[in-house]
Amino acid sequence: MLKIGCHLSSSKGYAAMGREARRIGADTFQFFTRNPRGGSAKQLDPEDVAEFLAFAREQGIEKILAHAPYTLNACSADPHVREFARNTMADDLERLEYTPGNYYNFHPGSHVKQGAEKGIEYISGMLNTVLKPGQHTTVLLETMSGKGSEVGRSFEELRAILDRVELSDQMGVCLDTCHVWDAGYDIAGNLDGVLEEFDRIIGLGRLKAIHLNDSMNPLGAAKDRHAKIGEGRIGLRALSGVVCHPALRELPFYLETPNDLDGYAREIALMKEEWKNGNY
C-alpha cells in the first residue's frame, strides 16, 4: 500500500497529530520540531509521547518525519548562526530519541557568497559534531531548488556532504519533487533518467522519503513555490508516476502543498487512487 501523509501542525502534540493524520486518511505525517522560524521547542510531554506511540503502533503509522526549522543554516558565514544550527539540531535529535526509528529532515543551508565548497565543509562539520553513535533517528538532507545560494541544488552537492560525514549510516536523503524540478531535474519528462542519475551519484539506497509537491514554476526556475497536486507545472500524471515508480513506491510520501486539512485529505485519497490503479 502507498504510504502517504502531509505536513501537520505540531502545536497540540504528538497524539493529536496521530489522530489528525488518521482522520484525513494519512499513514504518516511531517511536523516542525519547533516554530519554523526557530526558537525553543515545547517541553516534551512523556504521556503525550506514550499515547502517540501506542496509537501509532495500533494504527500502523510509520516513519514520521520531523522537519528542522527553516532558519537553521549550518553554513552561514556568521559563527553565531552556525552555532544556533548545531545546538538546535543536537537538541532536536535528543528529543527524537523518545520516538525512535523515524526521520529528521533539514535544509542543508545557504552559503551566501562563501561558495558551495565552503558550505559543504560547514554542513558536514556540523553533522560530525551532532551525530552520535547509537542514535535512532535517520537524518535526511533535503534536495533544494537552488534559490539564492542554497546548498543541495544538485545530487553532487548532497553526495559531497555525505562523503564527509563519519557516521554516514545515520544519513539519508529526502527528495522534494518541487525542489528537484525547480533545480532542473525533469521528473515529468524523464523520471527514469533522473532516478538513474540519483542512483549513480548518491545511490537509491540513501533515498528515504519524498516530499510530494507540484511547482508553480517551470523546470529549472530555481524558485521553490509549491503548488497543489495537479495545479502546477509538474502535473498530476508526472506526480502519479513518482508515487507509482517501482524504485519509489515503497517509500513514505509527504505532501507540503498549500492546503488546509480537507485539501490534504482529498490529495491523499487522489494519490491512493492513482497508486491503486497504476495511473501513470
Ligand code: FE
Ligand atoms: Fe523542507
Ligand code: FE
Ligand atoms: Fe520539502
Ligand code: ZN
Ligand atoms: Zn520548498
